[in-house]
Amino acid sequence: MLWLVVAALAVRQMAVVLRQPPGERLTDLETWIGENGVLHVTGSLYDSDRFTGTPFAGLVLKPLTRTAEQSLGVAWTFGSLLLVAALGIVAARALPGPVTRRTSLLAAPVAISLLMLSLPVRNALNLGQTSILPVLLVLLACFAVRGERASGLLIGLAAALQPTVLLFAVLLWFTGRRQTAVTGGTAFAACTALAWAAMPHDSWTYWVHHVAGAGLGDNADSLANQSLHGALLRFGLEGPLEIALFVVLAAAVCCLGLRRAVRYARDGQLLLAVAVTGCVAVAVSPTAWQHQLLWVLLAVVGRVGKRASDRLVWPAVVVLVLTLPGKMLLPNVAVVFPIRDNVLLIAALGAACAAPFLPRTSPYWQQPIPTDYAVPVTARWSRIPLLPFWRRVLSRPNLLLELLLIRVVYSAYSHVRLAATAGRATAEHHGRQIHSLEQWLHIDIEHWVNHAVVQVTWLRHFFDFYYSTFHFIAPVAILGVLYVRRPADYRWARSSIGFATILALVGFWLYPLAPPRLMPGLGFVDTVHGMQDFAKPDYGSLTAMTNQYAAMPSLHFGWSLWCGVVIVMLAPKMWMKALGLLHPLFTVSAIVATANHWVLDAVGGAAVVALGFGLTYVLSGPRRLRLPAVPAAAKPQDGIAVSVSVPVPRSTDDAVSSKQH
Numbered sequence: 001m002l003w004l005v006v007a008a009l010a011v012r013q014m015a016v017v018l019r020q021p022p023g024e025r026l027t028d029l030e031t032w033i034g035e036n037g038v039l040h041v042t043g044s045l046y047d048s049d050r051f052t053g054t055p056f057a058g059l060v061l062k063p064l065t066r067t068a069e070q071s072l073g074v075a076w077t078f079g080s081l082l083l084v085a086a087l088g089i090v091a092a093r094a095l096p097g098p099v100t101r102r103t104s105l106l107a108a109p110v111a112i113s114l115l116m117l118s119l120p121v122r123n124a125l126n127l128g129q130t131s132i133l134p135v136l137l138v139l140l141a142c143f144a145v146r147g148e149r150a151s152g153l154l155i156g157l158a159a160a161l162q163p164t165v166l167l168f169a170v171l172l173w174f175t176g177r178r179q180t181a182v183t184g185g186t187a188f189a190a191c192t193a194l195a196w197a198a199m200p201h202d203s204w205t206y207w208v209h210h211v212a213g214a215g216l217g218d219n220a221d222s223l224a225n226q227s228l229h230g231a232l233l234r235f236g237l238e239g240p241l242e243i244a245l246f247v248v249l250a251a252a253v254c255c256l257g258l259r260r261a262v263r264y265a266r267d268g269q270l271l272l273a274v275a276v277t278g279c280v281a282v283a284v285s286p287t288a289w290q291h292q293l294l295w296v297l298l299a300v301v302g303r304v305g306k307r308a309s310d311r312l313v314w315p316a317v318v319v320l321v322l323t324l325p326g327k328m329l330l331p332n333v334a335v336v337f338p339i340r341d342n343v344l345l346i347a348a349l350g351a352a353c354a355a356p357f358l359p360r361t362s363p364y365w366q367q368p369i370p371t372d373y374a375v376p377v378t379a380r381w382s383r384i385p386l387l388p389f390w391r392r393v394l395s396r397p398n399l400l401l402e403l404l405l406i407r408v409v410y411s412a413y414s415h416v417r418l419a420a421t422a423g424r425a426t427a428e429h430h431g432r433q434i435h436s437l438e439q440w441l442h443i444d445i446e447h448w449v450n451h452a453v454v455q456v457t458w459l460r461h462f463f464d465f466y467y468s469t470f471h472f473i474a475p476v477a478i479l480g481v482l483y484v485r486r487p488a489d490y491r492w493a494r495s496s497i498g499f500a501t502i503l504a505l506v507g508f509w510l511y512p513l514a515p516p517r518l519m520p521g522l523g524f525v526d527t528v529h530g531m532q533d534f535a536k537p538d539y540g541s542l543t544a545m546t547n548q549y550a551a552m553p554s555l556h557f558g559w560s561l562w563c564g565v566v567i568v569m570l571a572p573k574m575w576m577k578a579l580g581l582l583h584p585l586f587t588v589s590a591i592v593a594t595a596n597h598w599v600l601d602a603v604g605g606a607a608v609v610a611l612g613f614g615l616t617y618v619l620s621g622p623r624r625l626r627l628p629a630v631p632a633a634a635k636p637q638d639g640i641a642v643s644v645s646v647p648v649p650r651s652t653d654d655a656v657s658s659k660q661h
Contacts (some may be wrong), residue, residue, distance in 0.1 A: 002109035009116040010081050013125055026073055029128025046205045052217040052287070055195035056160040057130065073128075080125050080132060081116075087136045088112030094143040094271040095301060096360060098456065114297065118322045119344075124291040131291045134165050135278070135298075136159040141168075141180070142274055148179040150642045151450045156187020162197075162292065163212050164281035170258055171277045175265045183592070214286035226344040227288035228253070234341060250284035257283075257352035275299040279352040283345065293344055297322045299351035303358045308368040312356060313398045320404055321347045328411040329404060375490065390619040396487030409498065416505050424514070426467045427549035431514035434598050435522070436551070443599050446516050446592050447524065453593040454525050460593075464528050467590040471556050474563045474583055482570070489570060492616060492623055497562050500612030504555050507604060512549040517595035524595040553604025554597045560587035561609050569623070 017026065031050045045051045045058050053061075092107035099107075115121050124131050141154035153174075166188055173181035196203040210216055218224055221233035230251050232242050257280035265273035278295025282288045297318065300569040304314040320329060326340040339346065358365050374392040438444040453460050475497060481492035517526035560583050567580025591597035 002106060002113065006085075006109050006112045006116070007111060010085075013081065013116060013122070018073065019126060026128030028337040029076060044205055045199070045202045046210065046216060050217075050291075052213060053130070054163065054192075054213070055190045055199050058202065059198055061130075061160075061194050068565075069234075069633045076128055077125060083132045083136055084121055085112050087132065087139060088115050089509075090136070090139045090144055091271065091298060092203075094139065096269045096271065098366075114300070114319060114323075115294075118294065119325070120291050120294040120297070121320070125288075127291060129291045130161060130243060131289075131294065134162040135294050136280075137161075138165060138274060138499050141184075142270060149183050150176065151177075152180040152183020152185075153187045155184030156189075157192060159184065159188040160174075160191035162281075164285045167254070167258070167277055167281050167284075167390055168274070169260050171265065171273060174258070174262045212286060216655055217287065217289065220287060223341055224289050225287050226282065226290065226293060226342065226348070227285045228283050228345070229286050230288070231342050231345055235338070253283050253349065253352060260353070260357075264357065264359075267361070267491045269302075269357070269360065270634060271298065272302045272357060274474065275301065276352050283352060283537075288345075288348075290344070293322070293348065296344065296348050299347075299355070302355060303349070303354055303365065303565045306358075306364040306369055307371070309371045309393065309395060310398055311368055316401055317404065318347060318351075320408060324408060328408055329610050330407065346648060359477055392488065392620050393491060394488050396483055396490060397484070400485070403640060409501075413501055413505060416509070422506065423512075424549075427512045427514040428519060430518045430552075431516075431598075434513065434600050435519070437593050438599060446598060447522065448591050449589075450516070450524055450527075450595045454527060460527050463590040463593045465558065466586055467594050467596065469530060470583070470587070471559065475559050478563055478566055482566075486570065489623065492620065493562075493566050495620070496609075496612045496616040497559065498612070500558055500562060500608045501555065503608040503611055504553050504558060504605070507553050507608065508550040511552050513552040513601070514549055515551045515596050515601075516598060518548060527594045551597055552600035552601050553606075553608050554566075554591055555605060555608075556591050556597065557584065557602040558590050558605030559607045560584040561606055562612070565609070565613070 030174050045223070051058060088109050088111035092104075092111045095103070095107060121132065123129070135158075137154045137158035141151040141158075145151050145154060155168055155172070159169070166185070169181040169184045169188075172178070172184065192203070192207075206213060206216075214220065214229070221228055222230070223234075229242075229246050232246055232249075237245065257276055261273040261276040262281070264270075264276060275295060275298035277300060282293055282295055285292070300315045300318045302314060303311065321343055326343045329343060330336045330340040372394045374394055435444065438446075451465060479490065479494060479497075482493055516522065516524040557579065564580045564584040567583075568577045571577045571580060588602050591602065592599060
């Protein structure tokens with residue numbers, strides 16, 4: 001099945017590239033070897049700054065200028081996919097041992113799938129770049145090719161295409177493979193000298209005038225340049241001060257990163273050492289474009305964390321950072337822009353200098369501290385079959401990963417919600433259906449409530465403020481309190497609201513619905529957004545921000561109802577429970593008074609929340625838990641005298657204190 005996924009991703013990538021018009025696909029390759037490409041014209045390769053490769057790369061690509069454009073596009077894309085497959089297979093076979101049979105079977109297709117989904121590979125395939133080749137050459141030199149000279153030759157060729165790869169010669173030198181390091185440096189010098197002899201003016205321009213390519217291509221301060229140099233320029237530094245600071249930081253990263261890489265190589269984690277060295281090369285390069293950041297994804301092989309529950313945090317963070325754009329990872333808030341704009345660089349620096357990768361000699365390498373799971377309790381409704389594979393965890397999840405996943409899921413929800421539209425006519429037709437059904441049920445109170453509130457200024461302002469403000473604040477505040485005080489209940493509550501949101505997306509997609517404020521001829525007043533021009537199908541700029549027809553079910557009411565249910569179930573005092581019930585009451589009043597939802601939209605919101613709680617119950621059982629029993633034969637030096645199994649109190653922190661130590 002995983003190999004079928006690999007095949008599907010490969011076919012999809014071929015289709016994405018080849019479906020584009022000839023002038024819009026493989027744009028970098030076209031600027032190099034196209035009819036008007038830099039390799040065709042007389043003069044220097046770097047006159048127009050469109051060619052960013054080394055002179056040796058231009059020398060290698062020169063013969064391709066005679067290739068037909070259509071056949072070259074197909075061959076180049078197919079060949080690049082073959083390189084990705086070879087890279088994944090080599091990386092999978094280079095995993096540090098001992099490796100289980102299951103891991104050895106799954107590693108190759110999983111690695112290839114992650115590579116194809118990663119931003120560097122997608123970017124390289126779309127642009128027609130050569131950045132996959134240096135990574136593959138280095139891996140072949142380190143893991144596949146026998147003989148010091150052959151390995152060194154591959155390292156030298158890779159460095160001739162991407163100069164910062166020469167750092168791998170330093171890694172090889174300090175890990176005892178000095179002949180390979182010397183051969184690699186010699187091969188790099190020979191390739192560079194060959195290009196210098198064939199194109200002396202271009203070589204002078206690249207190596208002296210542009211200092212190994214600095215300043216070629218896009219502006220160095222653009223977001224595409226994820227090196228330390230690019231980050232410093234984006235922070236507003238420039239001139240001699242920026243250059244001096246860059247040199248100091250680059251030297252520090254090289255020293256610390258290469259020391260760590262040597263240590264991991266001597267520990268038997270050569271693939272991790274290669275990944276760390278590649279991340280150092282990314283950080284210290286004058287320009288590290290997105291298609292050159294494939295080294296960061298290889299750092300996923302490092303093991304971080306002593307606990308089994310923390311072991312997946314580092315791989316998940318690396319995969320998310322390398323497969324999703326920064327706008328999906330962090331919110332559109334000015335204070336996080338420096339992190340969002342440099343998230344790939346931060347990941348590279350983290351792998352190179354900060355991530356506490358475990359050595360193979362650590363007792364936690366093979367056997368991390370196991371996760372504490374709750375003992376299942378008898379279901380209250382015995383007729384509902386419970387699925388046994390979802391085990392309830394007592395401890396709180398990792399905060400970084402939790403925030404990252406919540407942000408990614410919400411961003412995906414926003415994108416799907418915005419795309420789930422079938423047009424104005426369909427949405428208004430559904431609106432008339434809902435209005436007719438409410439008239440038949442005698443619950444069509446929206447018009448009366450809307451006009452009654454409009455007449456009372458302070459009440460109108462209150463409902464406008466409540467509608468716009470508490471929709472996000474209340475659920476986030478409740479999840480934050482539960483995360484800190486009641487981690488087991490946090491997981492249960494988070495799953496229920498997540499299921500409800502996913503089910504709501506299905507409703508948005510299948511049943512686009514015009515809210516009362518967007519129904520022409522019914523006389524509703526939009527108190528939040530102001531008057532709408534019904535002559536314009538897109539209703540001005542509102543559609544650019546959100547899908548105006550994602551009304552059924554109402555997540556405004558659904559999330560508020562979820563808040564009320566959670567507070568009623570978990571709050572320790574009656575006044576807190578009563579206060580929690582006011583939130584859904586105020587919310588349903590606000591969505592009707594502001595003409596943003598029909599009454600039946602609130603019914604739909606209540607339905608998806610009920611289904612969310614129901615799915616959580618089926619997967620993980622009742623909320624009431626029992627603590628796992630501690631083995632009675634525990635030794636005195638373990639610090640455990642008595643072990644019991646009791647129902648979990650209101651807080652798992654209280655539950656832990658109830659054990660006798």
